[in-house]
Amino acid sequence: GFCDADWNTLSGDSLSTTGHIFTLAGGAISWKSKKQQIIVKSTMEAELIALVSACEEASWLWDLTHEILLWEKPVPPILIHCDSTAAIGRVNNRYYNGKSRAIRRKHSIVRAYIGNGTINVNYTRSRDNIADPLTKPLAREKVWDTLRGMRLKFIIT
Numbered sequence: 001g002f003c004d005a006d007w008n009t010l011s012g013d014s015l016s017t018t019g020h021i022f023t024l025a026g027g028a029i030s031w032k033s034k035k036q037q038i039i040v041k042s043t044m045e046a047e048l049i050a051l052v053s054a055c056e057e058a059s060w061l062w063d064l065t066h067e068i069l070l071w072e073k074p075v076p077p078i079l080i081h082c083d084s085t086a087a088i089g090r091v092n093n094r095y096y097n098g099k100s101r102a103i104r105r106k107h108s109i110v111r112a113y114i115g116n117g118t119i120n121v122n123y124t125r126s127r128d129n130i131a132d133p134l135t136k137p138l139a140r141e142k143v144w145d146t147l148r149g150m151r152l153k154f155i156i157t
């Protein structure tokens with residue numbers, strides 16, 4: 001999986017945008033782009049909320065793989081790639097020392113998913129994050145690169 005957030009760059013409503021994409025065997029199987037419901041104070045907080053959204057989807061996919069009888073057991077944790085070292089560092093820390101109760105709750109959710117073996121979080125560079133087009137406008141070449149990364153193809157009629 002890949003997750004990303006855009007910290008309030010284009011909207012007049014002070015809300016950030018969350019996006020995530022999950023792939024299986026190299027092809028996209030699930031993706032989402034949505035405005036966040038909480039006004040955040042930093043990029044790290046926006047990325048943390050995006051990570052929570054990706055964790056919830058990963059948990060659903062992880063449970064689905066348990067239901068597929070032919071799927072190899074035990075199911076390993078789902079790897080989520082995030083381009084924010086600050087958010088990854090924050091979720092790897094047991095304690096959240098921020099003042100926002102909503103962000104502290106998000107931190108606890110990600111820590112619970114990591115703790116129960118549902119997910120692992122890994123760093124990826126922003127240029128390699130295929131969830132980028134779900135959160136912000138990009139140059140044409142970057143959009144084509146991410147489409148190739150998702151193995152999506154256009155059908156021209």
